[in-house]
């Protein structure tokens with residue numbers, strides 16, 4: 001446990017030093033290093049983007065001065081001023097208004113989602129809500145992701161992750177689970193990566 005806490009501190013300190021608003025950036029970094037889900041010049045949709053570490057990491061390190069990012073969250077991003085190539089939409093990603101704007105700005109090469117429900121402390125409620133979000137994100141991918149595109153989403157373990165994996169397999173050539181090192185040991189979050197979207 002102490003080792004895990006030290007590691008958590010390490011990631012938090014590193015994020016601060018490197019100018020990221022949250023330590024979660026190192027989860028996307030590991031996923032990218034392992035699966036290369038975002039290519040230079042890509043059009044990226046980031047669902048559940050606040051405070052903005054994944055968006056900033058993608059803009060700074062992966063797009064290589066081309067492409068763009070559409071970031072959505074219920075809460076504002078803390079990136080001020082908003083860097084180039086980022087459009088921010090505030091609201092529920094799955095509301096009709098935001099969905100319309102997402103459609104107009106797409107289609108996308110990659111969809112990334114670290115979206116998580118506000119937790120209640122009741123594990124079965126939290127995992128059920130997380131599964132609902134993961135399914136909605138996958139439905140977005142079905143609608144807005146280009147052929148050969150990639151998806152990463154977060155899901156809380158212990159609920160219906162097998163159902164989400166089955167759903168993702170209908171859309172992607174490969175589906176891989178990953179628990180990045182930057183996840184806290186006590187966290188039950190897991191990331192599912194969908195690679196190479198099949199022809200719609």
Ligand SMILES: C[S@@+](CC[C@H](N)C(=O)[O-])C[C@H]1O[C@@H](n2cnc3c(N)ncnc32)[C@H](O)[C@@H]1O
Nearest residue numbers: 048050051052053054073074092093114115116
């Ligand atoms: C763990 S945080 C994301 C951290 C972000 N990836 C970063 O690196 O800064 C999860 C976010 O998901 C957002 N979220 C949850 N449900 C959402 C929804 N339906 N629409 C938009 N955002 C949502 C929450 O507001 C929260 O900011």
